[in-house]
Structure formats: structure tokens, C-alpha cells
Amino acid sequence: xxxxxxxxxxxxxxxxxxRIVSSSSDKTVQIWDVDTGRPVGKPFRGPKGLxxxxxxxxxxxxxSCSLDTIQIWNAKTGKAVGGPFRGHKDxxxxxxxxxxxxxxxxxxxxxxIRIWDADRGTQVGKPFEGHTDSVMxxxxxxCGxxxxxxxxxxxxxxxDVETEEQVGEPLRGEESSGSVQxxxxxxxxxxxxxxxxxxxxxxxxxxxxxxxxxxxxxxxxxxxxxxxxCGxxxxxxxxxxxxxxxDVEAGKPVGEPFGGHKExxxxxxxxxxxxxxxxxxxxxxxxxxDVEAAEAVAML
Numbered sequence: 606x607x608x609x610x611x612x613x614x615x616x617x618x619x620x621x622x623x624r625i626v627s628s629s630s631d632k633t634v635q636i637w638d639v640d641t642g643r644p645v646g647k648p649f650r651g652p653k654g655l656x657x658x659x660x661x662x663x664x665x666x667x668x669s670c671s672l673d674t675i676q677i678w679n680a681k682t683g684k685a686v687g688g689p690f691r692g693h694k695d696x697x698x699x700x701x702x703x704x705x706x707x708x709x710x711x712x713x714x715x716x717x718i719r720i721w722d723a724d725r726g727t728q729v730g731k732p733f734e735g736h737t738d739s740v741m742x743x744x745x746x747x748c749g750x751x752x753x754x755x756x757x758x759x760x761x762x763x764x765d766v767e768t769e770e771q772v773g774e775p776l777r778g779e780e781s782s783g784s785v786q787x788x789x790x791x792x793x794x795x796x797x798x799x800x801x802x803x804x805x806x807x808x809x810x811x812x813x814x815x816x817x818x819x820x821x822x823x824x825x826x827x828x829x830x831x832x833x834x835c836g837x838x839x840x841x842x843x844x845x846x847x848x849x850x851x852d853v854e855a856g857k858p859v860g861e862p863f864g865g866h867k868e869x870x871x872x873x874x875x876x877x878x879x880x881x882x883x884x885x886x887x888x889x890x891x892x893x894x895d896v897e898a899a900e901a902v903a904m905l
Contacts, residue, residue: 607644607892608889608891608905609627609629609630609631609633609635609889610629610747610889611629611630611631611826611889611893612629612630612869612871612886612889613627613628613629613871613872613885613886613887613889613890613891614628614629614655614656614657614844614871614872614885615627615628615655615657615658615871615872615885616872616873616874616883616884616885616891617658617659617660617661617872617874617883618639618660618874618875618876618877618881618883619660619661619664619680619695620660620663620664620875620877621664621705621877622639622640622877622881623638623639624634624636624637624638624645624660624664624680625637625639625805625883625891625893625905626659626660626667627885627905628651628655628656628657628658628669629655629656629889630654630655631690632650632651632652632653632655633648633649633650633651633655634648634649634655634667634669634678635648635649636650636656636667636680636683637787637891637905639876639881639903640859641830641891642903642904642905643891646681646682646683647683648683649667649669649678649683649685651669652671652672652674652855653671653672653673654671654672654696655669655670655671656670656671656696656697656698656699657669657670657697657698657699657700657791658670658700658854659700659701659702660680660691660702660706661680661702661706661723662705662706662816663706664680665679665681666678666679666680666686666687666706666723667680668700668701668702668709668723669700670697670698670699670700670711671696671697672694673691673693673694673695673697673713673741674688674689674690674691674696674697674702675688675689675690675697675709675711675721676689676690677709677726678687678721681774684843687723687726688726690709690711690726692719692720692721692732693711693713693715693717693719694713694715694730694799695713695714695715695739696713696714696739697711697712697713698712698713698714698739698740698741698742699711699740699741699742699743699754700712700743701743701744701745701780702723702745703723703745703749704745704747704748704749705749706723706872707722707723707724707747708720708721708722708723708729708745708766709721709723709775710743710745710752711743712740712741712742712743712754712756713739713740713796714739714740716734716736716737716738716739716740717731717733717734717740717885718733718736718737718740718743718752718754718757718764718851719732719733720733720752720766721750724841729784730769731769733752733764733769733771735762735771735775736754736756736758736760736762737756737758738756738757738758738784739756739757740754740755740756741755741756741757741784741785741786741787742754742755742785742786742787742788744788744789744790745766745790746790746794746811747790747792747793747794748794749766750765750766750767751763751764751765751766751772751794751796751811752764752766752858753788753789753790753811754788755785755786755787755788755799755800755801756784756785757784757785758784759778759782759783759784759785760775760776760777760785761774761775761776761777761785761788761797761799761809761904762775762776763797763811763814766850773814774814776797776799776809776814776816778801778803778805778807778816778820782801782803782805783800783801783802783803783826784801784802784803785799785800785801785802786801786802786826786827786828786829787799787800787827787829787830788800788830789830789831789832790811790832791811791832791836792832792834792835792836793836794811795810795811795812796808796809796810796811796817796832796836796853797809797811798830798831798832798839799830800827800828800829800830800841800843801826801827802827803826803857804822804824804825804826804827804843804845805820805821805822805823805827806820806821806822806823806827806830806839806841806851807820807821808839808853817853818856819856821839821841821849821851821856821858823841823843823844823845823847823849824843824845824847825843825844825845825869826842826843826844827841827842827844828842828843828844828869828870828871828872829841829842829871829872829873830842830873830892831873831874831877831882832875833876833879834875834877834878834879835879836853837853837854838850838851838852838853838859838879839851840873840875840882841851841873842870842871842872842873842884842886843869843870843871844867844869845862846867846869846870846886846893847862847863847864847866847870848862848863848866848870848873848882848884848894849862849863850882850896853901860899861899862895863882863884863892863894863899863900863901865892865901865904866884866886866887866888866890866892867888868886868887868888868891869886869887870884870885870886870887871885871886871887872884872885873885879894879896880896880897881893881894881896881902882894882896890901891904891905892905893905
């Protein structure tokens with residue numbers, strides 16, 4: 606396998622920054638060597654409709670999601686070591702490990718968020734209910750005590766993992782906003798970033814739920830957002846085929862957009878040192894970008 610044969614729906618760096626994991630509509634999850642740009646081992650073959658994949662905090666496992674299942678893989682051997690976790694009644698769009706690697710959070714088009722024991726594969730507690738449409742993105746806070754979610758119901762919501770209750774009111778744009786496609790906590794947990802189908806990237810105060818500054822704008826739907834490790838910048842990927850970097854404090858773009866993908870950008874992620882960004886696209890390509898040079902340094 607020299608590359609994916611369909612949309613690259615999700616990309617993420619390993620905790621040490623040496624590898625990248627990607628998931629694709631071609632039913633595979635693939636790990637790549639960042640330095641050589643070559644696949645590491647054979648692809649993991651999951652059920653159709655893979656949407657999201659990411660490393661565990663120790664880099665030893667990968668979790669992926671698809672139709673109504675969640676699967677854990679050994680990142681070195683490619684063998685399934687957990688799952689499939691079943692409980693959602695419809696497509697699972699997003700999964701993420703907790704900071705300690707003991708839990709997994711998932712978001713689904715059944716409008717619910719669920720927490721799972723990563724070792725046992727059993728659901729922990731009850732589903733988080735409150736969204737009125739598909740949950741497209743979920744993420745743990747850095748401390749692991751909260752979860753943030755984004756949904757087609759045009760809201761961002763914060764949840765308390767222990768009480769299994771929503772924290773405060775839903776976060777909504779100050780103007781007409783579209784479905785929320787991607788969410789993430791800042792490294793210090795004080796802010797949240799969201800990307801929406803109304804072409805905007807918004808920053809939120811995680812404690813007050815207030816929007817911070819004006820939204821950043823793409824020319825089409827924003828499908829993925831990520832904070833830099835220092836928390837001062839945000840990367841976003843859009844259906845306008847561009848990857849952009851934004852200065853959170855200054856409230857403005859950093860340099861020109863990264864152009865190179867020929868079709869929609871589905872996913873973006875910063876490397877652990879913040880020097881690189883990886884992006885996955887509908888053009889079936891994965892690109893690695895040098896943040897300071899603002900140019901692609903590899904295409905997988």
C-alpha cells in the first residue's frame with residue numbers, strides 16, 4: 606500500500622511525534638513514519654465507514670470508530686486488542702482517549718456521547734444526553750474531568766465526566782451558526798476551539814462559556830480544528846481546501862493559508878513540538894507542513 610485510495614478522514618501524530626495515524630473511507634487505518642514518509646507495517650482493516658483514529662497517550666494503541674463500532678488496535682502489530690465496543694445505535698463519528706489512557710469518549714449520530722473502559726470495553730455510566738442532532742466531535746479536557754462535544758444541533762457542550770451531567774448552558778455562536786464539526790480543549794483547559802459549517806473557527810472561555818473575540822473565517826465549511834501545544838495558535842482545515850493557522854491572542858491569521866490539497870481538508874493536527882501540522886484530505890493525500898516555513902515538507 607502506497608497510500609489511501611479514498612478520503613483521508615482523520616490524521617493524528619503519535620505522542621513522540623515520530624509517527625502519524627490516518628483513517629480513511631477505504632476501510633483502513635494506517636501508521637506512517639514521519640521521517641521517511643513510509644507506511645509502518647500493513648494497514649489495519651476495519652469495517653466500512655472509518656471516521657476517526659488517534660493514538661493512546663502512551664502511543665502503544667490506536668482507537669478507531671466507524672458505523673456503530675469502536676475498535677482498539679496494537680499500534681505496533683496492527684492486531685485488534687479491544688472491541689468492538691457496541692452500544693451506540695448509529696454511526697460513531699469521533700473517539701478520543703482520556704489523558705491517562707484508561708477511558709475512551711465517543712460521539713455518535715444517535716445524538717449521544719458515551720464513556721468506555723479502554724481495557725474492558727464496557728460502557729462507563731450512562732450516555733450523556735442533551736444534543737438534539739448528531740455528535741460530530743468529542744474531546745477530553747487535559748485534566749480528564751470534562752468532555753467537550755460539537756454537534757449538528759449547532760452547539761458546543763461541556764460535560765462533567767463524574768456526574769455525567771452537562772456543565773452550564775450550550776455554547777452557541779453570537780450570530781447564525783452552522784453545525785459544529787470539530788472541537789478541542791486548549792492545553793491548559795481554559796479555552797475551547799470549535800469549527801463549524803458556517804465557515805467559522807470560534808474560541809470559547811471554557812469556564813464562562815463566552816465566545817472570545819470574533820470568529821476566524823474560512824471560505825467554506827470548517828471540518829477540523831486543533832490547538833498548538835503552547836495554546837497560542839489554532840490550526841484549521843476546511844472544505845475550501847486550505848489549512849490555516851490563527852493567532853489566538855491577536856485574533857488574526859498567521860501568514861497565508863497552506864494550499865496544496867486539491868479537495869476538502871477533513872482533518873488537521875499539530876505535532877507534539879508544535880513545529881509541524883499534518884492534514885488529511887478528500888484528495889486521498891496526507892500532507893505534513895512546516896509551520897514556520899509555511900510549506901509542505903512531505904506528502905504521504
